[in-house]
Amino acid sequence: MSSEKRIGILTSGGDCAGLNAVIRAAVHRATLTYGWQVVGIREGTMGLLARPVRYDVLDLGMVSGTMMRLGGTILGTTNKGDPFAFPMADGTVRDRSVEIIGGYRELGLDALIGIGGDGSFAILRRLAAQGGINLVGIPKTIDNDVGLTETAIGFDTAVAVATEALDRLQPTAASHARVMVLEVMGRDAGHIAVAAGIAGGADVILIPEIPYRIESVADKIRQVRQQGRNFALVVVSEAVRTADGKELQREFTGGQKRFGGIGDYIGEQIAAATGAETRVTVLGHVQRGSMPSPRDRLIASAFGVHAVDLIAAGKFDRMVAWQNRQVVDVPLEDAIADYNEVELDGALVRTARGLGICLGD
Numbered sequence: 001m002s003s004e005k006r007i008g009i010l011t012s013g014g015d016c017a018g019l020n021a022v023i024r025a026a027v028h029r030a031t032l033t034y035g036w037q038v039v040g041i042r043e044g045t046m047g048l049l050a051r052p053v054r055y056d057v058l059d060l061g062m063v064s065g066t067m068m069r070l071g072g073t074i075l076g077t078t079n080k081g082d083p084f085a086f087p088m089a090d091g092t093v094r095d096r097s098v099e100i101i102g103g104y105r106e107l108g109l110d111a112l113i114g115i116g117g118d119g120s121f122a123i124l125r126r127l128a129a130q131g132g133i134n135l136v137g138i139p140k141t142i143d144n145d146v147g148l149t150e151t152a153i154g155f156d157t158a159v160a161v162a163t164e165a166l167d168r169l170q171p172t173a174a175s176h177a178r179v180m181v182l183e184v185m186g187r188d189a190g191h192i193a194v195a196a197g198i199a200g201g202a203d204v205i206l207i208p209e210i211p212y213r214i215e216s217v218a219d220k221i222r223q224v225r226q227q228g229r230n231f232a233l234v235v236v237s238e239a240v241r242t243a244d245g246k247e248l249q250r251e252f253t254g255g256q257k258r259f260g261g262i263g264d265y266i267g268e269q270i271a272a273a274t275g276a277e278t279r280v281t282v283l284g285h286v287q288r289g290s291m292p293s294p295r296d297r298l299i300a301s302a303f304g305v306h307a308v309d310l311i312a313a314g315k316f317d318r319m320v321a322w323q324n325r326q327v328v329d330v331p332l333e334d335a336i337a338d339y340n341e342v343e344l345d346g347a348l349v350r351t352a353r354g355l356g357i358c359l360g361d
Contacts, residue, residue: 005036005110007311008055012044012075016142016154017292018300019073022115024063025065025304031060032313038106044116048103049096055107068297071157080240081332082123111311112180115154117141118336119156121319125332128317129177136310137319137332138279138303142287145189147338148330149321150217153303156295158185158287159195166200166233166282176277179221179270181234183263183282190237190342192287193197197235198351204232204358206266208239209342217266218273220358236266243269260284287348302327 002218009026011019023040030036040056041047056062056075068073083100085093104112111134114124121137128135139146142158162184173180182202185191190207197205204220206212217234222233238259241247248261260282267280292300303320306327310318316328352359 002233002267003028005030005034005311007036007038007111007113007308008039008041008104008107008109009058009075009113010041010044010115011075011077011140012114012115012116012124013077013079014141015072015077016140016288017290019075019077019115019140019158019298020070021068021292021297021300022138022140022304023058023074024068026113026308027058027060027063028255029305029308034308036308039109040075041084041107044078044120045100045127046081047076048107049081049083049086050103053106057286064264068301070132070293071291074324075267079119083123083127083226084123097127097130099135103118104131104133109172111136113138113307115140115153116330117143117144118163120340121336122139122144125317134311135181135332136307137335138307139231139319139321139335142185142192142345143189144191145187145188145340146335147251147340148319148335149189149340150321151299151322152298153300154288155191156291156299157290157293158192159199160197160292160293162192162283162288163199163236165281165286166202166235168194169281170201170231170233172271173279177230179232179234179271179274179276179278181236181263181267181278181280183236183238183260183280185238185283185287186237186258187259188239189241189340191340192341193235194348194352197357198355199349202233202235202357204234204360205352206234206240206360207342208237208241208337209344210359210361212240214243214266214269214356216360217270221274221276226245234266234270236263238262240266352361 047054140153144155250260
């Protein structure tokens with residue numbers, strides 16, 4: 001590797017708030033401290049697959065303080081098109097990993113910073129092993145399910161959005177004596193639901209990690225009424241299943257399936273069991289597309305700086321992580337393997353139970 005390195009950076013998987021702050025931090029550290037050039041790759045691995053390769057050379061003039069305030073990612077991203085089984089127009093799939101590695105080589109890169117979740121990391125790590133790519137990972141996901149890090153970029157902002165939604169739902173719930181059900185994202189983990197539910201004063205929080213009984217939920221709502229309150233707030237994570245164990249998903253154009261519909265299901269079940277007037281709000285992508293919170297900007301900035309420092313130290317196949325109020329790095333393989341679901345005996349679950357919040361069990 002030359003002393004004047006040329007490093008790439010890409011965002012992969014679902015978008016979230018804080019990605020631009022990572023990019024900005026990496027460019028500042030690489031340029032100001034090491035005198036390196038940073039190449040921003042467009043649309044994740046799709047940019048490396050394109051010919052000509054889609055990229056921008058990122059300089060300090062492009063990554064101002066205004067940029068770090070923006071949601072989403074200026075580079076674009078993708079959460080489809082597995083390069084090892086890439087869907088073709090004729091309905092077949094093809095291994096196009098060699099083309100992506102070729103795009104990396106075409107850019108003359110010395111290292112690559114990949115900002116993604118566990119799914120993106122698994123693909124990037126496989127590409128790195130096959131193509132000899134010097135890879136450093138930065139965790140981002142509103143789901144906060146990447147292992148070995150206490151938080152991932154985007155999670156704090158998503159929780160803030162969900163909490164604000166509860167703040168806004170509470171007055172209208174009280175005005176009409178209703179039960180308000182809020183469906184939040186989280187894929188297979190209930191971190192957003194638990195954190196926002198506690199912060200937003202929910203009465204019931206349902207997450208995929210804890211099986212629920214609708215009668216337990218109904219009992220809680222009856223208890224709230226008996227205590228003299230005319231409304232209740234219920235938060236449900238999108239991956240929660242129906243009473244008979246069915247996952248509720250919706251199919252989108254292109255055949256992609258995503259969780260959706262459990263909020264309506266829970267709302268109907270509550271209404272039938274309690275007779276309460278119930279309304280459902282589904283936040284969906286509103287949780288992704290916000291100006292990043294101060295904490296997400298701070299974590300993103302710290303992650304971006306540390307990732308560049310790892311490249312300078314020649315430490316690859318590592319993921320930047322946040323542990324015990326410190327920026328550290330861990331083996332990328334271990335982070336992928338250690339899926340981070342809600343701990344049933346963890347601090348937040350204990351807090352929820354201590355507050356009398358019903359978790360459905």
